[in-house]
Structure formats: structure tokens, C-alpha cells
Amino acid sequence: MSEVNKNSLEKILPQLKCHFTWNLLKKDGVLHDLEDRVCNQTEFVNTEFPARTYNFLAYIKHLNGHNEAALECLRRAEELVQREHSDQAEIRKLVTWGNYAWVYYHLGRFADAQMYVDKVKQVCEKFSNPYSMECPELDCEEGWTLLKCGGKHNERAKVCFKKALEEKPKNPEFSSGLAIATYCLDNQPQKPFSIDVLKQALELSPDDQYIRVLLALKLQKMNEEAEGERLVAEAVGNTPCPAEVLRNAATFYKNKGDLDKAIELFLRASESIPNNGYLYYQIACCYRAKVKQIQNAGESEASKNREKIEELKKYAIDYVIKATEKGVDPLHAYSDVTKLLEKEDYYQTRFGKEHPNTERRQPHQQYCDFEGHLGKSENTAVQRDLEDVPSSTKPAEEGKMKCPLQNRAGNHLPQSAPNSWYLQGLVHKLNGELLQAAECYEKELGYLLRNSPTGIGSFLWQSPELGQGGEEAGWGPGSPALRAPQA
Template sequence: MRKISEEQTDQRGPAEQQIAVMSEVSKNSLEKILTQLKCHFTWDLFKGDVLPDLEDRVCNQTEFLNTEFKTTMYNFLAYIKHLRGQNEAALKCLQKAEELIQQEHADQAEIRSVVTWGNYAWVYYHMGRLSEAQAYTDKVKQVCEKYSNPYSIECPELDCEEGWTLLSCGRQRTERAKVCFEKALEKKPNNPEFASGLAIAMYRLEEKPPNQFTVSVLKQAIELSPDNQYVKVLLAQKLQAINKEAEGELLVVEALEKAPCQTDVLLSAAKFYQKKGDLDKAIELFQKALESLPNNAYIYHQIACCYMAKVKQIQNAEDSEANRNKEKIEELRKLARDYSNKAIEKGLNPLYAFSDLTELAAEECYNSSFPEAERKQLQGPSNFQEYQGKPEDTPILHHLNALTISTKSTEKEKVAYQPQNGARNQLPQNTPNFWYLQGLTHKMNGDLQQAAECFEKELGHLLKDSPSGISRIFLPASEFEEGSAEVGQSTDSSPLCELPNSGAETERRERKGE
């Protein structure tokens, strides 16, 4: 409702002026009440835009999750609908949440409804239907006054709902979710719903290597809630990380049998098999998850990664097998490119997919520069010292050796590792595949933007003599005008420079003071 200007008020009669003033007072008092409510509108869930596929994921959860979680997801879905300007659809979701509360929590209906009523009040307020908004704040007040607080209460069920909602908002909210579940468990330590929430939050927060405490928390959650198949797969992944893969796989198989269509189970199981190296099984599970989440960019990207890993599996096999499978390798590379492009279409930051794709294509250039026997010797760090190459190959060997060692370094050491600054590791810019090797270095150090730019340059030189002129996409005009084939030319005209910086790239530039 818009505020009435003094000029407009002066033109009205006394009765109209009084109504306008009362209406404005009502709106101001309502706004103060709304900010006190515990609901999605006051939980500070998003800093920026809502993730493109979030609505699909939440809708999927309302279909496959246990009933107690469905209420939470319908509340969350209502908030997402509101953010997208679909307030009538939001009201329908809240109505569904109310119905589920009456069906599953009749003995706690009032407490469980506080969040839903708060959401109702906020949606009606934004629709300008203030009397209906006021009616729902009054319903919240009737419940909260029983706990000596007019509009907000401390309650483990409300902490739990906030925790589940935060878990659905991404990793940046996981620490807050963990705190919510811990608060809830202080009041009800054996509640299955609270224990499952804490276990999932701790799983997501734990740094590698996994510690035994998180494993025990996951096991306790399964004891309290044996039908929670998602937690079983999370435990399986932790067991896999501590060299108990066989024990973990039994849990994965059981979870897939009991929840064959639950997407969070499918995705976590796919990651288990991806790490195991069973890439066909991983792809099968990722593709099955896509049936329910067709707009999820992450899944497309993971399938692309699986196909690229299959290429490397074949290349690392015996030479004779690799030769027999040249057509298969090309087919897998095409699939990897197709799924990466699909991931970009669905909203994946192009930087990540682009880096993987250009590396895959530039790798062919690197492979073509060394005889197969020499490439085989370069595959592992233990063979570098044994390699007896030509004198001009020595800088390449030093660079590759340092690059391989850097993959085991700490993050601080990786940042400090700059091969171009060390005489031992410095590569001449006319070295074959110079930009491909530099790209690998930047990728190891986490500089994806620089890595992708280097891979672009490598592709440009690889395709320079192509009659189609495709290399002009990657190389600056000066290289064509001068007829220069020097590898060290700048590529400031790289199309990648037009891409928006990712969060990681922005943070990196800020650290360097750029």
C-alpha cells in the first residue's frame, strides 16, 4: 500500500483522512510484527539470486522425501515462488504444507504451523492484502503468547525446520544449519529428524581426511532413522574415504534398492561409483537423476567429467588397446563436449566447463608432440628421472616433474609454485605445447581463468593452418598479419576474457590486489 502524500491528504475530507492515517498506522505496525516472525522471510537465506535449478530440486524432494520433510519443502517452495513473483502459487504451497501438518503432526499442529503462518503473513503483505496478513500474525501470536513471547518462540521443531531450509540453500549456509540442529538436539537428543539433519550438515562441513566422529554421527543417525537412505549413502562415501569401500558399497546397494528414484540418493551413489572408477555405473545413476532434474547443470557437468575420465582410462591402458579404441575415444570426447555444453546452457559458470573442454582438446596436441613410448615414460613421477630424452627436451621434463610434484603440495605451496619464475622449471616460449603445459600448471594451482586462456592459445596454434580460419577465434589478429608463429604471443582478444569472473576468480584477484 502506497503512502499518501500530504497534498493528497489535504484534498480529502476529514473521514477519508482518518481512514488513510489508520491504514498507514496499521501497515507500519504490521511491518514491525513481520520482522519478528520465525519464517523463511526472516532467515536471511539468499545473498544473491536463487540458484536456477533450486525450484526443481525442492519440487523433487516434495515428491520423494519422507512426509515430515515434505512440510518443510513446501514451505521453502512457497518462499521460492514468492521470490519469482508467483504469490498465488506460493499460497497453494502453503496450503499444502498446512494439510500435511494436520495429517502427520496433529498433536503438534500449532507449533509446527508457526513457520507456515509466518510465511502466509509475509506473502499476503507483499500482495497488499493487509487484513489477511494481520490475521495470520494474530494466529502466530496466539501460539507464542503461551510461551510468554508475543511473536517468536524458542522451539526445537522450529530450529529443525530452519536447519533443513538452510541445508537446501547451499554450502554457505551449512554451518548455520549445523547450529540449528545442535540446538534442537539439546532439547530432544534422540529425535531422528534432528539427528539426520546434524549428520548431513557435518558430512558437508568436514574437511578431508574424514574423522571418526563424523562417521559415528552418521551411524547414529541411521540407527535412529533406518529408513533414511540418503544418510546411508553419505556414510558409504565416508567409509570409502577411509579405505572401507566394500563396506560402503553394501550401504549404497541397499539404499538404491529401497529408494531407486530418490534423486539425492542417486546423485550421492553416482559420486561413490565415480570415485571408485566404475564410470559406467556413475553415468547410469547421473542420467537417471536427470530424469527428475532435467535443468540441473551440475549433473550434466559430472557426466561430462565421467566421459573424460573414461578417455583417460583407455589412454592409460596398453598401447594396443588404445589403438583399437581410437573411434571409441573420439566418441567419448564428443559426449564429454556435448554434456559440458549442456551444463553451460543450464547455467553452469562457463569458466569451469570451458577449462575442462579446452584441456581435453589441447591434450591431443600434447600427445601428438611425443612418440607413444616417450609419453608412456612421462606418465608417472617415478619415470621422469629415468627418461633419457634429447637435450632440448630437458626443460619440458623439469616442468612436468615439478607440475606432478605440485599436485601433492598444500594450497599455500601451490600458490607459491610459479614455474615461470624458477630457472630450473622455466620453459622457453617456443617449446612444443608450451601453452598446454602452462595451462595444466594454472589448473593445478586453481587459476581456472588463466588455465582456460592457455588452453585457448594452444588450440589456436594447433588449428592455425586450418583453411576454415577457426584459429582466429583463439589468436590475436597480429599473429596473422605478421605471419608469426611464435608461441609466446599475447591473446588479449581471447573470447574467454568476455566471460564474467567466477566468485573464485574475483576472490583470487582481490587477494593479489588486482
């Protein structure tokens, strides 16, 4: 194709309504697990239009540099549209054709790109604009895609669904989309939620299990838990039950305090989405909450159930490890569970309330054991602020606390190993050596920032010594970035 035609394509492509023009994700900002999440979703809630998933997967694969795989996804999307929406096939294919044109353009196959541009034109020129058109189905497609991207895109998704409903106010697909987008925005104080939106969506789609559990969660927040539980029971009673439905149902029971039921449902969801870090983390949180339930029942109850507590702690640790291995942020995952590991032994040490038949274990040893168990996880993080770790109350004559950095096999960890500076800082803190602790935490933070997937380290260190340790990189004791607190 001539350079003139390439230039012509560059003017036309931005006019197409598709994933490449919806301002979704930047190439360097694709979440590492987004493709897995999209693959595992049962079309979020809307299973009758799986072509939408393949369109989005094609876009993600393009961003990850896999254009041939993107084309295969688009071929699958086109087949599904023809099969599932034969009465609206041309309009429903506009997004797919637009994606085709963009992928072929990036491959340098300009003739193929022009062929799909022409397909779009043949449909759109029947209306006002030769390369795009206003239609509720396209607004809906954009809305669902924005919902999949989540976060800051939810407000735009809501606008898309409201626009689509103006044309077709009784459309179940549009109504469900608006209900979910509105629900996602409910945590923003400036965006008051109307429960009527969810109720209307469920009225139009009475078999929509996902909308049913969202309504249940909202009713629970409004202190109408009994009605919410009825809806949850109806949703999970249907088979097959999508993982997203099971996850939200589990959240309902977790909020209620029925932790065994919550764990059961999270595990059911994990069967549909194996190796999902988020689900593993939620299971860990449930086991952590079960420990707290026993401890909150009183000292005598905790003493009687000491073996049960230790068993629950082990389950919590195991699922935290699984979660971090599957991509959950270690800083987020470890902070809650490490607190429960220390709390009981800390209070025993401080107030002398050890169980008579239990060997006393210092809090720092709990952490050494725990972190040794985590040695296989390569990107650990600082678990807590300094204030969260109690100072040692052990008499000075018994000597300073010692905690050799070891992995599970008993081998000493090198200082370059992930989390090693954190562990050393923890020992200093437990010994009351706050200045040395702060210096170690600075080095650990330097390590984390240098290795952060966000690339923030590139803004802080420009020298080739980046990988040589905190001090060499300009992030050591007394550096201007972080100062040790005064003891």
C-alpha cells in the first residue's frame, strides 16, 4: 500500500469505535494478571455475549505484543457474533472490525486494515458518519469494556449505560450494566447509590445471579441482612454458579461473620478459577478472622483452643503464600496475617500469661519462622510500620535477641535476599535499637522500590549501581530520602 494510503488510514482509524479508541489501557500499564482475569470471567455477568470477552482479549494481547494471537481472538469474536446475534450481526461486528483494522495497521498489513475499514464504512454510511455511528449497542459494548478495566473507568461506564438506556429503557443488558457500574461507585461518598437501580435490573433479568448477590450485599449494608441472605441462597443454589457470584456470596457471609460458609464458597469459586491470588487472600483473611473470634471470646477460651488457633494460623499462612505467589501485593497480604501471628505471643510475653504446657516463643522468633516459610516468594515487602512491632521486654541480662536469617532449609540468607534487611530491622526493633532498625528498613525500602513493577526505582536511581544494595544506590543510612526517627 502506498504511503498516501497509510496516511489516510491514520486519519480514519481514530474515528472507529473500538477498544483502540476508548482510552482504556496504556501499553506499559497493563496489569500482569488482567488477561487471566478476563479469561476466567464468565463475561463478568453477561454470559450471553462471550464475543465481548474475545474482543477485549484481542486488545490485551496486542498490548502485550502478541498480534497474531489477537487476530485469532478477533476471528473467534466474529464467529460468536454471527452465531449469537445474527439479527444484529453487522452492528455487533463494528467493534470487532475496528479492532481488526488497528491490529493489521500495527502489523504493517495496510491492505488488510483498509479492508476492515471499508466493512465499517459500508455499515456506518447508511447513517450520518461514514466511520462511526451512534447506537445503544455500541454504547453498551464500551460500557462493559470499561467495567472490566475497573477503578477510574466505572464513572465512564455508567455514562455509557445511561446513554444506551435512553434509547432502550427496558433493555436487560443495559440495565444490568448500569446497576453494576452504579454499585461499583457506591463507595464514593459524593456518588449516592440508589438501590432501585439494582432492583430494576433484577426485575428485567430475574435469572441474573450476579445482580442478585450485589443486591444482597447492598441490603446487608442497609441492615436488611435477612432479605439479603435469602437472595444469596437463591443465587448460589442455581447451577452452574459463576465464580464471581460465589465470590460475592462468600463476601456476604464473611461480612456476616459466618466464616465457615464464607470459606466454603471461596473454595468453590477457586475450583472454577484455579490459582486465583485474590481468592486465596480472602480465604487467608477468613482463617485470620476465625483466630480473632476465638481470641475475642476471652483468655480461657483461647487457652482451651490453643491447638485450634495454631491450626488456623497455619491455614492462614499457607493461603497468604499462595496469594503472593499468584501476584497479590505482599505488603497488602502479609500485614494482616503477620499481626495475628505475633499478637498472642506478644501479650503472653508482656504480661506473663503463657499457657503452662506451652513452650514460650518470642515474637521475633514467630517472625523468623514465618519469614523463613516465605523465603520462596521472591518479592516480599515490609510488613508494618515500626510502631506495630513491640519493643523487647526481655531482661537485659538475658542478652540481646538473636534471629539468624535462615530459610526453611536452615541455610543463611544473603543480605541481598528479598526481605533480609526487613528481618534485621525487626530484630533491632525488638532489641530496642531504633536507629539501627530504621537504617535497615531504609535499605529494605530501597530494595522494594528498585524492584517495583511500577518502575518507580528508575526515578530515584539513575546510576548503574542500582542492583548493588541500598547504600551504593544512594539509599542507605542517613540518606535524605528517609531519616531515622530520634530514639
